[in-house]
Amino acid sequence: MSDFPHIEYPISIPYQLRVYFTKHAFDVKNPLFRDLACSKESGNRRKVLIYVDEAVSQANPSLADQISAYFDRYSEDLRLMGVETLQGGESLKNDENCLHRIYGDIESRKICRHSYIVAIGGGALLDTVGFAAATAHRGIRHFRFPTTTLGQADAGVGVKNGVNYNRKKNFVGAFAPPFAVVNDFSFLETLPDMHLRNGYIEAIKVALIRDEKFFDWIEANAQALNRFEPAAMQEIIHRCAEHHVAHIATSGDPFEMGSVRPLDFGHWAAHKLEQLSEFALSHGEAVAIGIAIDTLYSEEMGYLDKDCSNRILSLLKRLNFETYSDQLERRNERGYPYVLEGLEEFREHLGGLLTITLLKRIGSRFEVHEMDTDVVLKSMNRLKELI
Ligand SMILES: NC(=O)c1ccc[n+]([C@@H]2O[C@H](COP(=O)([O-])OP(=O)(O)OC[C@H]3O[C@@H](n4cnc5c(N)ncnc54)[C@H](O)[C@@H]3O)[C@@H](O)[C@H]2O)c1
Ligand SMILES: [Zn+2]
Numbered sequence: 001m002s003d004f005p006h007i008e009y010p011i012s013i014p015y016q017l018r019v020y021f022t023k024h025a026f027d028v029k030n031p032l033f034r035d036l037a038c039s040k041e042s043g044n045r046r047k048v049l050i051y052v053d054e055a056v057s058q059a060n061p062s063l064a065d066q067i068s069a070y071f072d073r074y075s076e077d078l079r080l081m082g083v084e085t086l087q088g089g090e091s092l093k094n095d096e097n098c099l100h101r102i103y104g105d106i107e108s109r110k111i112c113r114h115s116y117i118v119a120i121g122g123g124a125l126l127d128t129v130g131f132a133a134a135t136a137h138r139g140i141r142h143f144r145f146p147t148t149t150l151g152q153a154d155a156g157v158g159v160k161n162g163v164n165y166n167r168k169k170n171f172v173g174a175f176a177p178p179f180a181v182v183n184d185f186s187f188l189e190t191l192p193d194m195h196l197r198n199g200y201i202e203a204i205k206v207a208l209i210r211d212e213k214f215f216d217w218i219e220a221n222a223q224a225l226n227r228f229e230p231a232a233m234q235e236i237i238h239r240c241a242e243h244h245v246a247h248i249a250t251s252g253d254p255f256e257m258g259s260v261r262p263l264d265f266g267h268w269a270a271h272k273l274e275q276l277s278e279f280a281l282s283h284g285e286a287v288a289i290g291i292a293i294d295t296l297y298s299e300e301m302g303y304l305d306k307d308c309s310n311r312i313l314s315l316l317k318r319l320n321f322e323t324y325s326d327q328l329e330r331r332n333e334r335g336y337p338y339v340l341e342g343l344e345e346f347r348e349h350l351g352g353l354l355t356i357t358l359l360k361r362i363g364s365r366f367e368v369h370e371m372d373t374d375v376v377l378k379s380m381n382r383l384k385e386l387i
Contacts, residue, residue: 161175
């Protein structure tokens with residue numbers, strides 16, 4: 001240590017994770033957004049710049065008018081500085097120009113730290129707009145309105161924002177909790193079935209690592225979930241969001257400074273598969289395969305009994321998730337399976353020691369620091385045989 005005296009003070013910044021549930025958030029009769037934006041914690045903020053996922057605005061042609069009527073109705077409290085559309089989906093996170101466009105809007109609309117940015121869209125749009133908000137002027141408060149099941153249950157309710165770099169998932173990003181999340185169930189009415197289903201996989205993930213009873217509930221409600229019955233969907237979203245927020249708030253590591261990331265169960269392979277498929281596989285589809293691999297791996301290594309792994313795989317099947325992709329067979333010039341590179345990339349992204357979450361039982365997890373690649377390959381082969 002140095003001979004000179006050093007200076008040290010603790011800094012603690014209280015954050016509040018707030019997730020609200022509603023329908024028709026921009027109906028003039030729904031004061032939720034106005035109340036949140038003008039709450040005691042808001043510090044008298046007024047200016048609002050809104051980004052909408054193009055698929056959402058196409059599916060809801062009256063949304064822009066509704067938003068404008070909403071701000072007219074509450075014009076004493078709020079000022080709308082623009083409603084911009086962005087093409088959502090993973091291509092947005094891969095588009096290096098997109099951040100420049102958002103920064104340009106923030107500059108030209110004079111959005112400052114005393115304004116709000118609102119993101120309405122799928123997880124990819126929320127990640128991108130949230131990152132722009134977190135970095136412009138060193139941080140502008142943002143609201144998230146997730147419009148997919150995966151966004152409402154998982155991607156939208158956390159503290160992470162980011163974009164891809166060089167096709168690597170979330171390589172550039174920031175931890176910046178949103179000012180509030182508004183889960184508006186009415187947006188789900190226009191979501192295609194495949195994306196409706198995708199949110200279920202993060203619920204299965206969180207049930208596997210934290211809550212056996214939730215897993216039982218998903219099993220018992222598989223039929224209703226397959227029919228996308230609103231009551232079942234709303235419940236799975238609510239329970240999954242609750243788990244995510246509770247984990248972030250109480251795990252002691254909200255900004256993931258350590259190495260343990262149980263919410264990333266099944267994700268080391270998933271992120272690599274998304275990249276290998278050039279994002280033809282969606283995040284939810286890739287996570288289903290990643291969970292299947294790590295479940296069979298847990299069984300092959302003797303950590304998880306066969307009945308449990310059968311139950312998990314059969315639930316994935318009942319909910320119509322594929323558990324295999326040809327991408328798992330792709331090899332590099334040295335004959336090494338590309339997907340296994342995902343382990344090293346996962347470690348690199350996290351820093352420190354490789355830490356992978358595995359299962360002991362349904363609802364109970366633990367961590368390992370290495371994976372036997374032969375056993376990973378054997379698990380993948382077993383999945384291929386199950387097709
Ligand atoms: N920040 C986090 O903590 C976190 C966690 C998990 C996942 N993610 C990220 O979230 C992304 C996946 O999010 P996603 O599953 O929501 O997919 P997505 O954002 O790619 O959206 C899926 C598709 O649905 C469209 N869409 C969105 N809402 C719609 C609606 N209501 N009606 C019709 N179409 C609609 C989008 O334009 C897109 O084409 C990935 O990039 C993933 O890495 C982030
Ligand atoms: Zn995920």
